Amino acid sequence: MQKNLLIVFAKNITKGKVKTRLAASIGNEGALEVYKALFNITERASTQVKNADLRIYFSHEILADTWPNADKYLQCEGNLGDKMKAAFSRGFADGYTNIIGIGADLADLTAGLIEDAFEKLQEKDFVFGPAEDGGYYLVGTSQPQLYIFENKPWSTEALLDITLKEIKANQHSVTTLKTLNDIDYLEDLQASVLAEEFKGYWS
Template sequence: MPLVKIGANGYKKVLKFMNKALIIVFVKNIKLGKVKTRLAKTIGDQGAFEVYSELVKITERALENLSIDKRIYFSDTVVNSKWEGLYKTVQKGADLGERMKSAFLDGFHDGYNRIVLIGSDLPDIKAKHLENGLSALIKNDVVFGPAEDGGYYLIGMRKMHEMLFNNKPWSQSNLLKETINELEFHNITFTTLELLNDIDTFEDLIASKFYQSNIELQEKIKQLHD
């Protein structure tokens, strides 16, 4: 039945449901030798540090104008000087699956009913990807932002499906495929967003528009190797 026919009170309830949305961002504490370790094998720890610092800035810009609740989950310890004014805490769990599951459980426990989670190393992430992910959850149980390496840069749910985080091939090229296979087996509805690439290797870096257009970053990397 169209929304215009359900009456004022019903329409308000629908809007209330649609607006109980949350964006979760997983951020690694920016420490030398602790970020972008695969990339660091080629450009060194300092170079990887510079690249990740720039990627976090892109994530910050993608979120800054969104009037949606946001929570920042740091890998090791909360940095009060970053992400000012936002809810900040530390990730909990032995592996990535446990950490994401814990963050989603926190959000659903606190009354949110559309939640998307992203990392902070995406050179092409924009506000529209987050908005599209939340919008997709109006009609679907789960949404993914597929990454070119076979994983995903965004996952969203409108209710908890803990199985999505248990016994998965994290950091492997079949992660998204196996996760989708499980959803299909349990008849859980899902959809996918635009395909994006993250920066894990030197080849990823030099092929990205993010790097090609960032002359200052190029100079920093070059100076480190002169």
């Protein structure tokens, strides 16, 4: 067992249940295909991370044929904060000292980005990967005090700013990675590395 743990929060690949905001522009079938691509990017990048153990938390059903060497769980009930807090708490209870969580929404995700985040946790209490919409695509901590997941305005542009202010108020240290863009809307897709692959859905 390593001291680092990477947790992936993955929605099951279900038509009409993934990328619903994107689906408003390109339809449920298009949104499903985009999510499949993001899911595959996330699986590939996360399994290449060398300095951490790996756990996958699925939204509704454990997919046995994905992430063959990772421990797999179901997400708990509640909002995003509840789900992350439960998974991180379990990780700390199991003896991990640095834990990072990611979703399956980032086309630019790489193993190097995640490994760099773990390196930053050697010196800082928290690390975030800022998203252009004001949220974050990655969150990591070495602090078992998981207040960052409590009473937050999830899916709003104020999320990261409010979280960073709370961390500073608690006198914990924090650093950030480069700002990247989750794919939630058509404009995000058009500006991403997946644009050429999926341009048939809007051109």
